[in-house]
Amino acid sequence: MNKQLLLLLFLQTCYCCAFAQQDSIYQVMVAKAGLFHLQKDYVNAIDTYQEAFKLRHPDALNAYKAAGACALSGDMNKSFQLLKVAIDSGWTDAEWLAADPDFALLSTRSAPDWQNIKAVAFAKEKQYEQTIHLPELRKKINRMALRDQQLRFNRVQAHEKTDIENINREIGKADADHTAEAQAILKKYGWPTIADIGADGQNNFWLLVQHADHDIHFQQQALREMEKLQGGGEMSMENYAFLLDRVLCNLNWKQIYGTQVIWTGNGEASGFRPILREDLADQRRRKLGLIPLSTYALTYGFRYRPVSKELALKKDAEDLANADALIDSAKWYYGQRKFQKVYDAYNHASMIAGGMNDEQNYQAAVLFAKIAAADPDPQYKSISLDFLGLIAAREQLQALRLRDASFRVLRSDRRWDELLKSPLNKPLRIQDSQGRQ
Numbered sequence: 456m457n458k459q460l461l462l463l464l465f466l467q468t469c470y471c472c473a474f475a476q477q478d479s480i481y482q483v484m485v486a487k488a489g490l491f492h493l494q495k496d497y498v499n500a501i502d503t504y505q506e507a508f509k510l511r512h513p514d515a516l517n518a519y520k521a522a523g524a525c526a527l528s529g530d531m532n533k534s535f536q537l538l539k540v541a542i543d544s545g546w547t548d549a550e551w552l553a554a555d556p557d558f559a560l561l562s563t564r565s566a567p568d569w570q571n572i573k574a575v576a577f578a579k580e581k582q583y584e585q586t587i588h589l590p591e592l593r594k595k596i597n598r599m600a601l602r603d604q605q606l607r608f609n610r611v612q613a614h615e616k617t618d619i620e621n622i623n624r625e626i627g628k629a630d631a632d633h634t635a636e637a638q639a640i641l642k643k644y645g646w647p648t649i650a651d652i653g654a655d656g657q658n659n660f661w662l663l664v665q666h667a668d669h670d671i672h673f674q675q676q677a678l679r680e681m682e683k684l685q686g687g688g689e690m691s692m693e694n695y696a697f698l699l700d701r702v703l704c705n706l707n708w709k710q711i712y713g714t715q716v717i718w719t720g721n722g723e724a725s726g727f728r729p730i731l732r733e734d735l736a737d738q739r740r741r742k743l744g745l746i747p748l749s750t751y752a753l754t755y756g757f758r759y760r761p762v763s764k765e766l767a768l769k770k771d772a773e774d775l776a777n778a779d780a781l782i783d784s785a786k787w788y789y790g791q792r793k794f795q796k797v798y799d800a801y802n803h804a805s806m807i808a809g810g811m812n813d814e815q816n817y818q819a820a821v822l823f824a825k826i827a828a829a830d831p832d833p834q835y836k837s838i839s840l841d842f843l844g845l846i847a848a849r850e851q852l853q854a855l856r857l858r859d860a861s862f863r864v865l866r867s868d869r870r871w872d873e874l875l876k877s878p879l880n881k882p883l884r885i886q887d888s889q890g891r892q
Contacts, residue, residue: 481510482746485517486754492520493722497528513537515544523557531565534558538572547583548597548655549576556608583653592640592647593656599633600659603666634667641673646680648689661694665701671848672877674702692743704728706849709771709809712739713748716755723756729774729808734767771809778810782819794826798834805842813851816842824861840870847877 484507491500504521507513513521522537538552552558553573562569584590606629610622637660640647649657664677678699684690700710709731716724727748730736737747745751752759762770785800801819804810811819823839839862846852857874865871 479746479750481507482750483753484510485520486746486750488517488524489520489754490722490756492524495527497524500524501528501530501533513540513544515541515546518544519546519552523555526558526561529560531561531568534561535565535568535572539575542572542576542579546576547580547653548659549573549580550594550597551601552576554601554605587651587653587656589644589647589651592644593652595636596640596647596652596656596660596663599636600662602629603633603662630666630669633663634670634673637663637667637677638670638673641677641680646677646684646690648684649691650689654691657691658694661691661698665698668701668705671702671705672850674698674705675850678702693745696740696743696745704808707805707808707811707845712736712743712745713751726757727752727759729770731809732767732771733762734764737761774807774810778804778807778815781807782811782815785819785822789822789826794830794832794835797822797826798838801838805845813846813849816846817856820846821859821861824859824864828861828864836865836868840865840868840874843874844870847874850877852877 488503518541525534696712700714715728781804788796820842827835
């Protein structure tokens with residue numbers, strides 16, 4: 456290999472390393488800017504966005520966010536400039552732009568310019584619609600997502616208890632309506648591809664599914680449909696990671712990509728919810744093209760340091776051991792007929808993410824059904840149904856096991872009928888990675 460070729464390879468390697476480092480700094484800065492924006496610190500948000508954009512031309516989403524911060528701070532000219540950048544860079548949801556409360560000042564103080572930028576956005580969107588297969592479906596999904604976000608924005612802005620309660624009822628109804636619509640879409644099309652409804656339409660469809668926590672079986676169906684598209688470039692892998700982690704946490708398992716955080720308030724979090732084999736999280740994220748956890752953490756205002764393999768294994772083992780110890784003590788208390796102690800021990804064990812496997816949950820349900828038959832305190836019947844409900848939510852409940860005579864005391868409860876209607880034995884593939892599952 457001659458010297459010129461070696462020099463060329465060396466320079467190319469240096470360039471790639473420098474570009475990667477610059478991109479990492481950009482990601483850190485837009486993450487910080489996003490948090491400032493969320494906290495209504497628009498001055499720092501704008502300054503940080505501007506510094507980030509010196510490193511890299513802004514993508515459509517971050518240009519759009521920066522435009523919103525500028526509008527809220529009163530810098531109309533800069534906001535319009537960034538909106539143009541966002542549209543030129545691929546922002547395609549014109550209806551979202553037209554209804555976005557961040558730009559309320561633009562529409563009143565600079566009405567002609569606002570009408571012009573909207574016209575440009577709608578024209579670009581019309582062109583974009585010609586490139587996808589299902590433009591009407593995309594429009595339907597985007598409008599549902601817009602309603603979803605408008606209601607949640609109204610809740611943040613409300614201060615009176617009555618107003619908040621009314622908005623919460625509206626959100627509950629909207630979520631139910633949107634879930635029904637999303638179920639019909641999933642049944643007809645599977646998980647809609649980017650070629651079908653565009654990246655923005657698919658992102659908004661994911662948003663509706665994310666907010667269907669009241670129907671976790673539907674969320675799992677959606678994940679199974681998403682899995683069919685993996686590796687084909689027709690799905691956002693970031694959205695897949697978010698939904699998968701959300702479902703895992705809702706099922707009291709540990710997440711694997713670290714997308715779920717422990718909220719503290721004002722857009723900030725104190726850390727990540729438990730992650731299985733935490734030392735592998737960044738490796739998993741990298742395969743999906745996600746930023747490292749240390750950068751992602753800055754989005755929520757906290758710092759994160761990757762853990763070693765030894766520490767990750769130790770944490771997972773300690774969680775399992777603590778759950779086992781609590782279960783053993785509960786069984787001992789049961790022998791002593793100290794039912795409240797049994798309840799407390801099992802309650803603590805059930806709060807350990809991934810701590811109890813399905814068999815342990817089932818045995819707990821049987822035990823509390825027996826206690827409920829001997830003690831009229833409704834908490835024992837309730838927790839027995841909770842354990843069975845978790846197994847059913849995990850789609851691991853076998854109908855045959857519900858025939859246990861101990862459950863006779865539960866059969867007059869409304870929740871028992873719901874258990875009988877639950878999908879059975881349709882586990883997500885990810886369960887195999889949960890250690891005890």
